[in-house]
Amino acid sequence: MAEENNKVPGTVIIGCKLANGFVMELIESPEFKQGLIPREAGERVVIHGANTVSTQSLNPLQLPFGRTTVRAAFAAEWFKRNKDLPMVKNGLVFQIGDKASFADIAKERAALETKLEPLNPAEDLEAGVEADKDQLARLTKGGGRRPVILEEA
Numbered sequence: 001m002a003e004e005n006n007k008v009p010g011t012v013i014i015g016c017k018l019a020n021g022f023v024m025e026l027i028e029s030p031e032f033k034q035g036l037i038p039r040e041a042g043e044r045v046v047i048h049g050a051n052t053v054s055t056q057s058l059n060p061l062q063l064p065f066g067r068t069t070v071r072a073a074f075a076a077e078w079f080k081r082n083k084d085l086p087m088v089k090n091g092l093v094f095q096i097g098d099k100a101s102f103a104d105i106a107k108e109r110a111a112l113e114t115k116l117e118p119l120n121p122a123e124d125l126e127a128g129v130e131a132d133k134d135q136l137a138r139l140t141k142g143g144g145r146r147p148v149i150l151e152e153a
Contacts, residue, residue, distance in 0.1 A: 012072045013102045015065040017092045021049030063106040
């Protein structure tokens with residue numbers, strides 16, 4: 001049995017800052033044959049994104065990375081094949097051995113931008129475009145913590 005802060009034997013932790021995560025998949029390449037041959041689906045692992053942080057008992061302001069435990073051999077092969085993807089090269093997706101190291105790297109990389117961040121209507125609108133302040137006030141009723149579903153009148 002693994003200790004709370006150490007890794008489970010034979011696994012690594014994948015950190016992902018992409019909001020919705022992604023699917024890691026290893027597809028075996030068939031030998032070349034004439035014509036188009038569809039590839040069979042390979043082993044797949046759903047990687048949690050940054051939007052799952054609050055459901056994993058983490059503070060999204062401190063650690064804005066989703067965390068998924070994956071078999072080490074699978075992760076090593078996936079990263080080997082996909083080392084040139086921008087999300088890997090730019091540090092938005094990484095693998096690490098234990099939770100303490102995950103937290104350190106996530107804090108280090110918290111300021112990285114995915115370019116998929118939500119707009120801030122108060123700051124990010126183009127010149128001449130205004131947010132509907134009444135609608136924003138209704139949606140963020142209660143101090144702006146979470147949207148409120150309004151009842152129809």
